[in-house]
Amino acid sequence: MQAIWKGSVSFGLVTIPVKVYAATQEKDVAFRQVHATDGGRIRYRRICEIEGEEVPYSDIAKGYELPDGEMVVLTSDELSELPLPTRHIVEVLEFVPAEEIDPIYVSRSYYLQADGPAAKPYVLLRDALRRTGQTALVKVALRNREALAMLRPKDDVLVLQTMLWPDEVRDGSFAAPAADVEVRPQEVAMAESYIQTLETTFDPDRYHDEYRAALEQVIEAKTAGREVEVPKAAPAKGEVVDLMAALQASVDEARRQRGEAPAESGGRATRQPAAKKAATKKAPAKKTAAKKTAAKKATTKTTKKAPAKKAQKAPARKSA
The missing domain is CATH 2.40.290.10 (Ku70; Chain: A; Domain 2)
Structure with missing residues (x-):
């Protein structure tokens, strides 16, 4: 080197x-500019616009154009001796x-x-x-x-x-979303869960230039006289309506690609549905508590009525 x-x-x-x-x-895959009908190479000639003649590369220098159109010529030696x-x-x-x-x-x-x-x-x-x-x-x-x-x-x-x-x-502030855009904490938690699912150590050998590989396959096929197979385009993704559902689906898909089954615990995104399930399970307990309360009220009413019956029987014994 x-x-x-x-x-x-x-x-x-x-x-x-x-x-x-x-x-x-x-x-990268290097291409030449050619004539599409016969494959002939396209050549460019360095023509001086004053003389109208082709200029050899050794006679080409760098020029800085002034506002009035005058050209300041700098040679390679002048540039190297700055x-x-x-x-x-x-x-x-x-x-x-x-x-x-x-x-x-x-x-x-x-x-x-x-x-x-x-x-x-x-x-x-x-x-x-x-x-x-x-x-x-x-x-x-x-x-x-x-x-x-x-x-x-x-x-x-x-x-x-x-x-x-x-x-x-360049200043990139023009590309920032409007200040009034807000996301819910649940959505942030779900996005963090997706990040945690794909979290790993950096290994550049895991990544490959698929575009370059596809170009090489096309060139190889045309060289061998084979028909170029065009892969089916992936279906277009629809507009995201439910952000939470889209994030949850992303987490599940990421886990599936890693050979893992979607889990109900272990990430922030999955804790929330679990909390909802827990709340649903506690609902019947409220009904039981309501039944106990009703039973207590019934007992209280019965206890209050009992003295009234004894009061009616007492006078009957005295008259006898």
Whole structure:
């Protein structure tokens, strides 16, 4: 693998010579632009609009257009010789807790390799970052552009992740729902139950690019002269009317896919129906209590009537 940058990490008074390598590689099915009727390749020519002639790539430079239309031409040599102090130095600015950096700022990732006799200070910085849980905020100039970046340990390697500048991240407040939208605590509890059902540890090997795999199958089929089989489209999901019912169905489906049977206990979402069942079971107890109360009233009435009968019999004995 070829290094894309060589320089040093400036860690206080410690200098760590490093080589920088691209840490990621995007994989996709490459296409060519072709003529649909005969498959002929579509070619683009670099034509100068002033001379009307094709220009070789070696004669192409970068131009910045001024408001009046005048073009300022910058050559590759001029761009590579910009007076940037970070052109060959990864300058550590400060250290911040890793969880405070929003992932929206992350742009590209690179591996840093100790260059020459820099292994010891490299390991020193790596282990110190790991022990403190801090991330180093740095500045670095890669590919003729200065970037804010963070330096952090990953396994046994230091990873440099370039970041967007604050003015490059758009304000997302326009996408937030209206402030008067409310959800019930029961709905939040059900959603939490769904999250808990799918909760696991992160293992990137579990996920695959199904779109790329489908494209490769189509290309293979057309190459072999086979008919391309189009899978049946999944039925469209209807509009959610009962949010609680939809969440409960989601929990049950998630459990089914994990090979688990829907359970009536073990999650917040299932405790609520259980409470309702318990309330239903207690209802007959209220009726029994009502019967006991009625029996007590009847006994009380009978007790009150008994003295009245004795009072009627007493005078009869005296007259005899």
